Amino acid sequence: MKTTYREALREAIRDAMNRDDRVFLMGEDVGSYGGCYAVSLGLLEDFGPERIRDTPLSESAFVGAGIGAALNGMRPIVEIMTVNFSLLALDQILNNAATLLHMSGGQFPVPLVIRMTTGAGRQLAAQHSHSLEGWYAHIPGLRVLAPATLEDARGMLWPALCDPDPVLIFEHNALYNLSGELADDAGPVDITRAAVRRPGKDVTLITYGGSLAKALAAADDLAADGIDAEVIDLRTLRPLDADTFLESVRRTHRAVVVDEGWRSGSLSAEIAARIAEEALYDLDAPVRRVCSAEVPIPYAQHLEEAALPQPASIAAAASEVVRGG
Amino acid sequence: MKEHLDLLREMLRIRRFEERCAELYSSAQIRGFLHLYVGEEAVAAGVMSELDPQDAVVSTYRDHGHALARGVPMDAVMAEMFGKETGCSRGRGGSMHLFDATHRFFGGNAIVGGGLPVAAGLALAHVMRGEPRVVACFFGEGAAAEGEFHEVLNLAALWRLPVLFCCENNQYAMGTAFAKEHAAGDLALRASSYGLAAWSVDGMDVLAVKESARRATESIRAGGGPCLLELRTYRFRAHSMYDPERYRDKAEVAQWRDLDPIDRLVELIRPEFTDDELGALESEVSVEIDHAVATAETADFEPVTDLTRFVTSEVSP
Known part of the structure; x- marks a missing residue:
């Protein structure tokens, strides 16, 4: 079928929500607005405001809330508008998400997925365009993914949610309109290999x-x-x-x-x-x-x-x- | 009377445990930072006495009292202080990072304010599953100057998350006095401006703490949304073992020591509670601490070959 990177990401979220009641999406403008880059457009209508949660502009609070919900049996997907904004939640990502399992001697895994936009190419200037995924790739305890194809946009989310540890998914903003053919039965992909x-x-x-x-x-x-x-x-x-x-x-x-x-x-x-x-x-x-x-x-x-x-x-x-x- | 004795026992366990820790620190058996809770025991003992086992607790780097009052076994806490494998965090956390999944004790967080978002998320999971649980989230008045305090109070009130915010106002953010850090003095007023119920409590009176925690948890369990208690208290000892205490005068410390929550409760329950009974209670606590120290001393350290365990989970995705 003909699809786009954006639609493939959306189908991945929809599929995960259908597969597992513990999965929910939260972030700034993911609901009524349909997502800053329209990834979650229509999901509010399908799943309701309990599972497609608009948050205040409080990156540290809602990323940390994702960590807490993950610690407590849920499988949250947290969307951060852009990687530059993720710096407001860096404390939670590094000091809690990436650290709690080790610091607790293995007692508290954090099965959280954080999606965010990265990269330049749309004339959004210096506070919406950086590529900081390499910083995150520095941190032990995190898995960092960068889907570059329709197959990976569609297929990386579910294995990320199945990972017992925190996974960051970086979606390059120049890719959202990438269009092409995707197999009708496209689904989860391996997230361990280049x-x-x-x-x-x-x-x-x-x-x-x-x-x-x-x-x-x-x-x-x-x-x-x-x-x-x-x-x-x-x-x-x-x-x-x-x-x-x-x-x-x-x-x-x-x-x-x-x-x-x-x-x-x-x-x-x-x-x-x-x-x-x-x-x-x-x-x-x-x-x-x-x-x-x-x-x-x-x-x-x-x-x-x-x-x-x-x-x-x-x-x-x-x-x-x-x-x- | 039993209730009073339980509270007294809990406060004594914490006090004597920490006094022993200070000695062990001096003899270099405990290292790292050691933040003592001495003087603030009424807060942990009072609040924890109102929680159920299925509730959850988020703590700070000054967490010994919270852990012990929550029921984390003293042997495991002491072993953690020694950095041993039998410690409640397998020696990976130390004094500031006590964890215990069994007691739903989600850890001592040493980033001031860093535990508040996590508490909101724990509570969100309870809400989404329809469970009438409370998350007790401890932090100091220093955290009320952090952005996370404001973000989370707003979020928790907005989503009516069942969190009991316990602000332990011990008057100093490390060495910075309250008045030097906060333009507005009333933390309960500040919290209530976010749309949640908040009030101040004499944190040196364990019965007052318990009563406030009872009222707050009842309201939270009934769906009333989050509450914040500003628990006015004082740490009698230095911020940590490295603190020369240049920022406060001895007369002030002495004044607060007169309000010692343990002495106050003992006075309250006399004359029914005799010196002999107090002595017996002290002995009971002392035996528990001796046992914790003895088992911690003989426990094994985790082998160095295990260094990189628990960075990621030991199951493949």
């Missing part, structure tokens, strides 16, 4: 989320230029499935990491370090990174575009590691 989205033999492009389509576009351009790029979608940012990208790098001997986060102290840095630790002698060229410029993401379109990884910059980096600078 995926090879395009096989290739000359260089490995390692990316996730909103940058996947850009890396695939770059791979097409590279193909026209005689370079056969493999594209890996990390899918799970924590725990990282390093085996999949290390296996690829050992075959292609070259790696470019594409990450919309900032370069310094980032997820891309972690991946480059893993490659250096595990596969240095398999490399024929230094690892390259294509990241966002280290600026708060600007409003003006030309500046925003210049700040982000783009197919051309990805292809240039790949070309350089294959052919030399």
